[in-house]
Structure formats: C-alpha cells, structure tokens
Amino acid sequence: MKFVIQREQLVQAVQDVMKAVSSKTTIPILTGIKINVTEDGVTLTGSNSDISIETFIPKEDEENEYATIYNCGSIVLQAKFFSEIIKKLPEDTVEIEVGEQYNTRINSGHAQFHLNGLDPEEYPRLPEINEKHAIKVPTDLLKHMIRQTVFAVSTQETRPILTGVNWRIENDQLICVATDSHRLALRSTPLEMKDLLPDELKNVVIPGKSLNELSKIIDDNHEPIDIVITENQILFKTKYLLFFSRLLDGNYPDTSRLIPEESKTEVIVNVKEFLQSIDRASLLAREGKNNVVKLTTLSDGRLEITSNTPEIGKVTEHVYTNSIQGDELKISFSAKYMMDALKAIEGSEIKISFTGAMRPFLIRIPEDDTILQLILPVRTY
Amino acid sequence: MKFVIQREQLVQAVQDVMKAVSSKTTIPILTGIKINVTEDGVTLTGSNSDISIETFIPKEDEENEYATIYNCGSIVLQAKFFSEIIKKLPEDTVEIEVGEQYNTRINSGHAQFHLNGLDPEEYPRLPEINEKHAIKVPTDLLKHMIRQTVFAVSTQETRPILTGVNWRIENDQLICVATDSHRLALRSTPLEMKDLLPDELKNVVIPGKSLNELSKIIDDNHEPIDIVITENQILFKTKYLLFFSRLLDGNYPDTSRLIPEESKTEVIVNVKEFLQSIDRASLLAREGKNNVVKLTTLSDGRLEITSNTPEIGKVTEHVYTNSIQGDELKISFSAKYMMDALKAIEGSEIKISFTGAMRPFLIRIPEDDTILQLILPVRTY
Structure with a gap:
C-alpha cells in the first residue's frame, strides 16, 4: 500500500472517523483507524461498540485531484498518534507507505514518521445493510x-x-421524541415515502450519544441524507460518509398520553427576553441544587419570575408578554429545563399552554405544530 | 450606600478583582468582594492569602461619567453571585443600594436582586505600603x-x-530568573533608578501564581507601572489598580554559576521551523512519559531530531540551520522544556550554545543578552 494525499482532506476525514474511536475500548484493534486504499481512493474507518464511521476520499472529483495511488492495500494505525501526526505535518501533501510487518512510513517534507501498524484483517467488518428502505431528509433539517x-x-x-431518541414514522411523518420523564421534546417533519417501510422498522430508538456525534460530523447543507433503518442498526449515508449506529433494545413508552390536549392559561411571550429573565432568576436558584423558579401571571399582562434562596438572597424579574x-x-419549574427548551x-x-400548577405544560411556536416542548412542574411548599 | 454605575465598567472591575477571590478559602469574608463608595467613585477589593487586588472606578473622568453616587458606604457581597448577576443584567446601568442588615438590592431594568451582604468592617484591611522606593517599568514590557x-x-x-520568580536589581538592571532545577529562564531590562532601594529589597522572590494573575489583569500598553517592594510584599500600581502580592521567604539559589560561559558547538536556526520539528518529534515521545528527543548535528549543516518509542514507532526530522x-x-533533552523556551x-x-552532551545548554537571541533560556540535557543510554 502506497499513496500520496492532500493533507487537508486527510485531516478532515480522520477528524470525522475519530468521533467513533474510543481510547478506552477493551478491543485493541478498535483504538486504530483502518485505512483502505483502492484504485478509486482512500477509505477511513473508525468504530466503537455504539457507532461506526466510514469516510471516503476519492482519488479525484470534477474539480480537484486529492490522491495519487501507487499500490492498493490496507492498514490499521493507532488513531491517537496518526491523527496528531497528520495535523502537524509541514507540507500540503502526505505520503503513506506500508512496509514489512505493518511498519508504516509517513512522509511530509523533512518530517518522516514510522508507525507500528496493526493487521487490517483483524479489523471488524461493518454491517452490510440492505438499502431497500431508505428515507431521505435534508441534512440541515436532520441537524x-x-x-x-x-x-x-x-x-x-x-x-x-430513555437515553435514546424515539423515531416514529406515522402517516408519512417522521416524529422524534426524547424524554427523561421530567420533560419531553418532540419534533416532526413530513416525509416523502416512496417505499413503504415494514411496520417493525417504523418505531426505533437511537442512542442520544450517536445522534450527538452524527450532528457534529454532517454539514449544514440542504442535500438530502439517506437514512436506512434495519432491525438493530441505523445507517446515515451521504456521498462520502457512512455513519452506523446501533439501536436501543426495548419498547419506548407511549408519550402521546402525556401531552395535555386542552389548556387553562395561555401566554405568548418573546423567547429572548423570557430566556434571559429565567437565566437571571436561576442564578441564585442554582445554588440550592434544585434550580427551581416560580412564575406568576400578573393582572397587568406581565409575568413575574422569582426565586428565593434564603441563605443567599432573592430575585424578581418582570417580563412583558404579548x-x-x-x-x-x-x-414552579426547573429553570434548566425551561432554558433547554427555549434554546431548542x-x-x-x-x-406556553398551562393546565394548572400541578400539570405538565407545553411550549410551542404559535401556528406551528412540528415542534413541542413539555415540562413537568415542581411541587413547592 | 446607594449608587448607579455603568454596567460595563463594573463588570470589568469585578472580573479583575475576582482574580484574587478563591471559593476555597477558609475565611468566609474573603469569598466576597468589598465595595466601597466614596464621593469620588467606587472601589472594589478582592483578596486571598497570596494576593489582593483593588480597582477603582472614578465617578467620572475627562471623557465620561461612570457613576452617580447618592450615598457613600461599604458592603461585602458574595463574589460568585455578584459577578454572575452583573454579567447578566439587562440594562447598561446598575443601581446598587444597601438596606438594613446588609441586605443589598441590585436593580437593572425589570430585574431586581436582593443579596445578603456581609459586614464590611470584617473585611481585612490591605497593607499600607510606603511608596518611597518605587521602580517604574512599562506595562507591556512587564507582561x-x-x-x-x-x-x-x-x-x-x-x-x-523555586515556585517563585527571583527579581534582582543589579547595576541599574532588573533581572528576573525562574528555574525548576531542570531548566532556567532569565530576562533582564535596564531601569531608570532615581531613588536607590535599600539592599535588602534588591533581591526578592515573587510567587509564580501571583505574576500569572497580574499578567492577566494589566493592559498591553506602554504606560509605566509603579512597582513598590517592601520586606514581605510587592505592590504593582497603575492609575486605577493596586495589585499586592506576598513575597516568598528564603534565599533564592545563586543561579549565575549554572550558566556556562564558553561553548563548544553553536547553532543558529529559525525559531518557527525548529519549534515545529521539535513539536512533531515529541508526538511519539510524549507517550513514553519522558518526552525526550535527540538532536544530532549533521555535516551538511542540518540538524537531525529523532525520537524512538519502540512500541509505537519513530520519527526523524531534518532542520536546515543558518x-x-x-x-x-x-x-538528548526534554521536548517540552525546549518548546517552552522557544515559545518564550x-x-x-x-x-543555541552547547558545551557537550552532558552540560546545560543556552538558547539566546543573537546579539541580545536580555533574554536567556537554559536547559539541562537528559542522559540516555
């Protein structure tokens, strides 16, 4: 295996697959990144027990040449060292060649590294996924x-x-729900479904950590991303990226019953001003570990937000509503949950739709039912 | 005590004195910031066992009005809450008023805080320092x-x-020396000495931590800063800032004998290229915990820098010299010490002046003897 590659592309690709590499794994080969060179380009793979990431750097595309391939082949290199090394190499291109016993030479300008590689045959194969049932979502919308x-x-x-996000497909809608049983976040979007998914794949739970990592890697563009759901895996696929995540086992609780259908008090308020008031009110509440603030409707159309921690002091905020x-x-409710919801x-x-001091309340955008945040109040005495 | 003040000035001043406030102190009053209001303006004080910082916000200067004073007085407020609160207040001005039992009201727009204050009489007084013997150094040069x-x-x-920096005044020069006994850094500058300091104040040791904090607070301008040295304190003084640090007890070792006066090998090299090569060479060395790289002079006028960690790999760098x-x-030497020295x-x-593989070597700027870095080599077998 021998090739020369643009350093910038290699650094970016390594940074992406590093998201799946854990230094804490008990499987030594998984502390490495697999490099596979074919005549078409270079594929990098990183993997842990939850997610696997594969990125491809083509030899060339319409505009640029990215790599020159001298010999095809594979190697696994220690992710930690390989990623640090290529970040700091002096030139714009890097030459990588595998010699005997997986000894790998990395050259750039006057810098030359020799890394002990690992046998690529030992690297686990990624699952083969039948892509018959792919759904498509614009990448920025997915983010x-x-x-x-x-x-x-x-x-x-x-x-x-509950450490995962429940994805349900219902009536050609994709509905994402997460809850920690104190609050709930829901977001939905219409899907163009050409192929009908089998029913058992229309309700899955994706680990929150996997979605966080995916979100860091994918671009903020409007290109559609292919999403393939199988029994125990989900695959997100763009032109040069494959992102596999395991699914969580078990049945997600039915959350629809939690969401109140009627309300007794409705408040319309500016997000930014409300958020800043809650943030300030929580400054003293945070100390008491419970982080609870109290909201009171005033007859003059304002909200009063208060918090009182006797040993420190108290705060009173007034917010004009629409x-x-x-x-x-x-x-009374957790200031943290409210701030999280408002930021989302x-x-x-x-x-905000309340149905009494002891009932969960809803935060929505007026005239928009694709997003919903629910918070359970806190009982105070 | 009651005053209204520009929030931006207050935030900056609080941020400065916070550098001296530790949440871990065993003296409860020192977790607070003292606010003292006179007809001229507002003084803030923070203090711990090592340093004390006092900043002054004048009522007005030639250009701007910063505060309106209604009633003079003092209060001590919990630094942690006070600093967070004023950072997040909604308006450009803040009103602060002390009521009964040190209860302090902080108002800005629709936000109102009440903080439990502490008795300002309990706050320790800062040392009174006789400013007869001040030396002056431009602020940016001091940094x-x-x-x-x-x-x-x-x-x-x-x-x-050795946790402090030794400041010596000799022949109208200020000489600063720090060493951890593996490497040494020296920087000197000529002083205009009008008043002669007593001899016992010409050789003091200032805690490294204090100097780090001072460096964060002072501006990067060319205005002179007054430095007053006493038997057990040093005071740095600008127009609106007093920074006190305790001095370390004991005699600083005589470091002048450590510095070799002759050399057997002299290398002149570009700082940036050399630093980057050492940085890369240390990537694998770091793992072995010792972080040692080897430098070899080559007959073609280049330096070879190598590092070998058998279980990971090896690296070879070539650097052109002048x-x-x-x-x-x-x-062989510590890559970390070399990088620290080069960055300074x-x-x-x-x-770089060497006197053999087992002797300390010196790093200097050609034709400049105000800065010197010394590193002890590492014996390798």
Whole structure:
C-alpha cells in the first residue's frame, strides 16, 4: 500500500472517523483507524461498540485531484498518534507507505514518521445493510431535529431506553421524541415515502450519544441524507460518509398520553427576553441544587419570575408578554429545563399552554405544530 | 450606600478583582468582594492569602461619567453571585443600594436582586505600603518579562522558593530568573533608578501564581507601572489598580554559576521551523512519559531530531540551520522544556550554545543578552 494525499482532506476525514474511536475500548484493534486504499481512493474507518464511521476520499472529483495511488492495500494505525501526526505535518501533501510487518512510513517534507501498524484483517467488518428502505431528509433539517430533541434524553442508565431518541414514522411523518420523564421534546417533519417501510422498522430508538456525534460530523447543507433503518442498526449515508449506529433494545413508552390536549392559561411571550429573565432568576436558584423558579401571571399582562434562596438572597424579574389568556397561575419549574427548551425553539415568539400548577405544560411556536416542548412542574411548599 | 454605575465598567472591575477571590478559602469574608463608595467613585477589593487586588472606578473622568453616587458606604457581597448577576443584567446601568442588615438590592431594568451582604468592617484591611522606593517599568514590557520567565518556575512544593520568580536589581538592571532545577529562564531590562532601594529589597522572590494573575489583569500598553517592594510584599500600581502580592521567604539559589560561559558547538536556526520539528518529534515521545528527543548535528549543516518509542514507532526530522559551528554533537533533552523556551523567545532566529552532551545548554537571541533560556540535557543510554 502506497499513496500520496492532500493533507487537508486527510485531516478532515480522520477528524470525522475519530468521533467513533474510543481510547478506552477493551478491543485493541478498535483504538486504530483502518485505512483502505483502492484504485478509486482512500477509505477511513473508525468504530466503537455504539457507532461506526466510514469516510471516503476519492482519488479525484470534477474539480480537484486529492490522491495519487501507487499500490492498493490496507492498514490499521493507532488513531491517537496518526491523527496528531497528520495535523502537524509541514507540507500540503502526505505520503503513506506500508512496509514489512505493518511498519508504516509517513512522509511530509523533512518530517518522516514510522508507525507500528496493526493487521487490517483483524479489523471488524461493518454491517452490510440492505438499502431497500431508505428515507431521505435534508441534512440541515436532520441537524435541527437532532438538536431540538436530543438534549432531553435521560443521562441515567436506570431506564436505558430513555437515553435514546424515539423515531416514529406515522402517516408519512417522521416524529422524534426524547424524554427523561421530567420533560419531553418532540419534533416532526413530513416525509416523502416512496417505499413503504415494514411496520417493525417504523418505531426505533437511537442512542442520544450517536445522534450527538452524527450532528457534529454532517454539514449544514440542504442535500438530502439517506437514512436506512434495519432491525438493530441505523445507517446515515451521504456521498462520502457512512455513519452506523446501533439501536436501543426495548419498547419506548407511549408519550402521546402525556401531552395535555386542552389548556387553562395561555401566554405568548418573546423567547429572548423570557430566556434571559429565567437565566437571571436561576442564578441564585442554582445554588440550592434544585434550580427551581416560580412564575406568576400578573393582572397587568406581565409575568413575574422569582426565586428565593434564603441563605443567599432573592430575585424578581418582570417580563412583558404579548398576551396572557385564561386563568391566573402560579407555577414552579426547573429553570434548566425551561432554558433547554427555549434554546431548542427556533423563532422569536412562543406560546406556553398551562393546565394548572400541578400539570405538565407545553411550549410551542404559535401556528406551528412540528415542534413541542413539555415540562413537568415542581411541587413547592 | 446607594449608587448607579455603568454596567460595563463594573463588570470589568469585578472580573479583575475576582482574580484574587478563591471559593476555597477558609475565611468566609474573603469569598466576597468589598465595595466601597466614596464621593469620588467606587472601589472594589478582592483578596486571598497570596494576593489582593483593588480597582477603582472614578465617578467620572475627562471623557465620561461612570457613576452617580447618592450615598457613600461599604458592603461585602458574595463574589460568585455578584459577578454572575452583573454579567447578566439587562440594562447598561446598575443601581446598587444597601438596606438594613446588609441586605443589598441590585436593580437593572425589570430585574431586581436582593443579596445578603456581609459586614464590611470584617473585611481585612490591605497593607499600607510606603511608596518611597518605587521602580517604574512599562506595562507591556512587564507582561513580556513575566511571560518569558514564569513558565519555568517549579510546580512542586518540595522547594517552595523555586515556585517563585527571583527579581534582582543589579547595576541599574532588573533581572528576573525562574528555574525548576531542570531548566532556567532569565530576562533582564535596564531601569531608570532615581531613588536607590535599600539592599535588602534588591533581591526578592515573587510567587509564580501571583505574576500569572497580574499578567492577566494589566493592559498591553506602554504606560509605566509603579512597582513598590517592601520586606514581605510587592505592590504593582497603575492609575486605577493596586495589585499586592506576598513575597516568598528564603534565599533564592545563586543561579549565575549554572550558566556556562564558553561553548563548544553553536547553532543558529529559525525559531518557527525548529519549534515545529521539535513539536512533531515529541508526538511519539510524549507517550513514553519522558518526552525526550535527540538532536544530532549533521555535516551538511542540518540538524537531525529523532525520537524512538519502540512500541509505537519513530520519527526523524531534518532542520536546515543558518550555521553550525564547532564540534559535532549528539544530545538528548526534554521536548517540552525546549518548546517552552522557544515559545518564550521573541524573534525569528536563535543561537543555541552547547558545551557537550552532558552540560546545560543556552538558547539566546543573537546579539541580545536580555533574554536567556537554559536547559539541562537528559542522559540516555
């Protein structure tokens, strides 16, 4: 195996597959990155028990030449060293050649490295996925959908299924839901479904961590990304990237019953001002570990947000609303959950729908039912 | 006590004095910031066992009005909360008023905080320093001198005196020296000494941590900063800032004997290229915990830098020099110490003077004797 490659492309590709490489793995070969060189280009692979990432650097595309291939072949190199080395090489191109016993020479200008490689035959093969049932979502939309839900997954392993995001396909809609049982985030989008998916693949749970990593790698463009769901894997596929994640086992709880259908108090308020007030009110609340603030509707159309931590002090905020309709209300909730929800909302205004001080409440964008945030109140005495 | 102040000025001043506030102190009052309001303006004080910082915001200067004073007085507020609060307040001005029992109201727009204050009488007084013997150094030069020496202080408390930087005044020169006994950094500058300091104040040791904090606070301008040395304190003073640090007890070792006066091999090399080669060579060396690289002079006027960690691989770098004079040489040293030294050097070229593989070597700027870096080699077998 011998090739010369543009360093910038190699650095980017290595950075992407590194997202799947863990230094803590108990399988030594998985601390490495697999490099596979064919006549068409160079494929890099990184993998851990949850996700596998494969990126391809073509020899050339319409515009540029990226690599010169002298000999095809494969090698596995220690990810940690390989990624550091290529980042710091002095020239714009890098030559990589595998010699005897997987000894790999890396050359760039006056710098020459020899790394002990590993046998590529030992590297696990990625699953072969039948791509018959692919759904397509624009890449930027996928990123938004992830960002607007994944923060609400549970970080506790007591109910492992809640550490993932539930993806359901219903009535040609993709519905993403995450909940840690104290709050819930939902985002939906219409799908163009040409092929009908089998029913058992229309309700899966994707680990939150996998979605976070995917979100870091994919670009913010409007190109569609192919999504292939199988029984225990999901594959996200762009022109030069394959991202595999395992799925979580088990049934996701039915969350639809949690969402109240009617409301007794409705508030419409500017997101930014409301968020900043909650943020300030939480400054003192944070210390008490519970991070609870109290919201009160005032008869003059303002909201009062307060927090009181006797040993430190108290804070009172007033926020003008666009409208308050329905019953008067006093309710307490976690400032953190509220801030998370508000940051996930895209838009300048939100509608908050309360059904009493002890019932979950909803945060939505007026006239938009593709996004919904639900928060359970906190009982205060 | 009641005043209104520009938030931006207050945030900056609080950020400065926060450098002296530790949340870990065992003296509760020192977790606070003291605010003292006089007819002239507002003074903020933060303090820990090593340093004390006092900043002053004048009521007004030639150009701007910064504060309106309604009532003079003092209060101590929890630094952690106070600093977070003022950073996040909504308006450009802040009103602060102390009520009964040190209860302090902080107002800005629709946000109102009440903080439990502490009795300002309990706050320790800063030392009164006789400013008869002040030396003056331009602020930007002081920052450079700190940066070029402080990294070489010892981080181990086994020899506490080496955790400080030695400042000596000799022949109207200020000489700053730091060493951890494996390497040494020296920077000197001529002083205009009008008043002669007493001899016992011409050789002091300032904690490295204090100098690091000072360096973060002072601006990068050419205005002179007043430096007042007393028996156990040093004071740095600008128009609106007082920075006190304790001095370290004990005698600093005589480092002048460490510095070789002759050399057997002299190399002149470009700083950037040499630094990058050392950096790459150290990538594999770092793993072996010792971080040692080997330098060899080649007969063609190049340097070879190598590192070999058998379980990972090896690296060979070639660096063109401007000149190599004297004996051939093979020498091993810590890549980290070399990189620290090279980063401290300002200039494009350095002269490295060796006196054999087992002797300390010097890094200097050609034709400039105000800066010197010394490194002890590592014995390799």
